[in-house]
Amino acid sequence: MNRRRWLAGALATAGTAMLSACNQAGTALAEQARRMGEGLTRRAQRLVVPRDALAPTYSRAEISPDxxxxxxxDPAAADYRALKAGGFAGYRLVVDGLVERPLSLSLADLRRRPAQSQITKHDCVEGWTSIGEWTGVRLETLLEEAGLKPSAKYIVFHCFDALDQQEDGDRYYESIDLVDARHPQTILAYDMNGEVLPVPHGAPLRLRVERQLGYKHAKYIRRIEAVESFAHLGGGKGGYWEDRGYEWFAGI
Known part of the structure; x- marks a missing residue:
């Protein structure tokens, strides 16, 4: 009787282990399929849509009132709160990583570069849209100044904010490839609707990458890093939300 009980328990344990292994294998296969589908979508869009194709622009009369x-x-991080208290006078944007000439730029430095304004529609993954006017410096301008090394493949945006609003929380980060980084409408915005960029919308500096969904438009940018791979950052998926299951390529 004891032997039969032991055998029954052993078989049950083995069955549970096999089911667990199958579930893990199924999850891995599903993740692999998702990434293959994402890559196919990106390649298909890049094949059909010219690299410099512009997102639609709108008139000032069409700007969303809200x-x-x-x-x-309103990021809770102490370093951000200190900068905000000083009107961002001490803010410096760092551009480093795989570049020949690392940069450290104040807001005044950024405003001295050629400015670009565009009125575009923001498409959120939650299903809402709004139209706003953004003014800033083209990302490509800064990348040209810094001089990308041949091994650079992605641009990573490191931000001040943690969505859980904890001082030691995971800070937001995002990444794009060089096609989107060099797109003529990809800018680092410091003004919104003719006014200085408000804190709720990412002051002092946010990304506008107009052919991507809203979660790619990183706010509260503190550092821009050129990398060959983002596998070593965060959860290795290329962004805060990507680490939590969102698609890395969010082209629209």
């Missing part, structure tokens, strides 16, 4: 501030709206 542009929703989403995600972080």
């Amino acid at each position: 542009f929703k501030a989403n995600g972080s709206i």
Whole structure:
């Protein structure tokens, strides 16, 4: 009787282990299939849509009267609060990583570069849209100044905010490839609707990458890093939300 009980328990344990292994294998296969589908979508869009194809632009009369501030709206990090208290006078944007000439730029430095304004539609993954006017410096301008090394493949945006609003929380980060980084409408915005960029919308500096969904438009940028791979950052998926299951390529 004891032997039969032991055998029954052993078989049950083995069955549970096999089911667990099958579930893990199924999850791995599903993740692999998702990534293959994402890559196919990206390649198909790049094949059909010219690299410099512009996102639609709008008139000032079409600007949304209430542009929703989403995600972080007032970072709790001590370094950000100190900068905000000083009107961002001490802010420096760092551009480093795989570059020949690392940069450290104040807001005044950024405003001295050629400015670009565009009125575009923001498409949120939650299903809402808003139209706003953004003014800033083209990302490509800064990348040219810094001089990308041949091994650089992606641009990573490191931000001040943590969505859980904890001082030691996971800070937001995002990444794009060089096609989107060099796109003529990809800018680092410091003004919104003719005014200094408000804190809820990412002051002092946010990304506008107009052919991507809203979660790619990183706010509260503190550092821009050129990398060959983002596998070593965060969860290795290329962004805060990507680490939590979102697609890395969010082209629209």
